[in-house]
Amino acid sequence: MNTINKLDKIHDKIIQITIYMFPVALAAIALDYLGYNDRSDGKTIMHYLFDICGWGIVIWTTAVIYLFFAIAINKNLKNKVVRKLAGISENDEREAQITGVASKKTFITATGAMILLVFLSALNIVVYKYPQSLRTEGKNGAILIGMSLKLVEDKPMETTQAAEDGKIYIINYKGLPLTGAGMLILIFIIQIGGFYYFSKKESAVG
Amino acid sequence: MHVKLTVHMGNLTLQLKIRTRLALFRSDRGLTQQELADAIGVTRATIIAIEKENYNPSLELAFRIARHFKTDIHSIFYVRED
Numbered sequence: 001m002n003t004i005n006k007l008d009k010i011h012d013k014i015i016q017i018t019i020y021m022f023p024v025a026l027a028a029i030a031l032d033y034l035g036y037n038d039r040s041d042g043k044t045i046m047h048y049l050f051d052i053c054g055w056g057i058v059i060w061t062t063a064v065i066y067l068f069f070a071i072a073i074n075k076n077l078k079n080k081v082v083r084k085l086a087g088i089s090e091n092d093e094r095e096a097q098i099t100g101v102a103s104k105k106t107f108i109t110a111t112g113a114m115i116l117l118v119f120l121s122a123l124n125i126v127v128y129k130y131p132q133s134l135r136t137e138g139k140n141g142a143i144l145i146g147m148s149l150k151l152v153e154d155k156p157m158e159t160t161q162a163a164e165d166g167k168i169y170i171i172n173y174k175g176l177p178l179t180g181a182g183m184l185i186l187i188f189i190i191q192i193g194g195f196y197y198f199s200k201k202e203s204a205v206g
Numbered sequence: 207m208h209v210k211l212t213v214h215m216g217n218l219t220l221q222l223k224i225r226t227r228l229a230l231f232r233s234d235r236g237l238t239q240q241e242l243a244d245a246i247g248v249t250r251a252t253i254i255a256i257e258k259e260n261y262n263p264s265l266e267l268a269f270r271i272a273r274h275f276k277t278d279i280h281s282i283f284y285v286r287e288d
Contacts, residue, residue: 092248
């Protein structure tokens, strides 16, 4: 029992780190994007800030990785993490009902937003004018509207291959080979499927 | 062969409004909202919502409230048909 309490306290701390270090991690990413990772021109206060934020991103990433594996095996922790991240408190039935209504509305909003984003990521609009030499009577330009829905990136997965530098790569994982639309559709399927499954499970009689 | 019949007989749907005398019971016993909330295991916000008739408690909670005041549910909660 004592060990469980200690573990709960550790989990609380890790959840706090995940929440409060997130802005630090974002700051590190922003500073990296702004070029403060390059020390060739000497160090300024922003470079030192990048170093500090860099440690922040290391701590945050470690906490997130731990939570990722911990919530996979601990259902209570999963609920706790979600409640903390969403700022939800369920101390009684009314708050549980409020959470349920809010979750349903969030689900509908997020699903609608995803459908819109999939549409926008697949939409192609090209408007151009012909050069003077190609213009014919009444045809000065064109408007092309089309849809191209690609779910997987074109480039093949680089796995086992001999690189130019002579290294023989056993694994060379560089993220999921999904396009933005592919990722959105995957999340959409998980969201709809999850909602359907858990709704059925909760409403099952007997 | 199955035939499904739908009979329209006007608007038969009744809107039931649950009313409550919880605030009266509580003040009669000299209890604060927080004390009552602690006694029946809910938050003060829930007591406020029930008293303002913004939230209908579950049957379980309604029984807990009635049991706390040593009375039946109908004494505290009643229905008004609109």
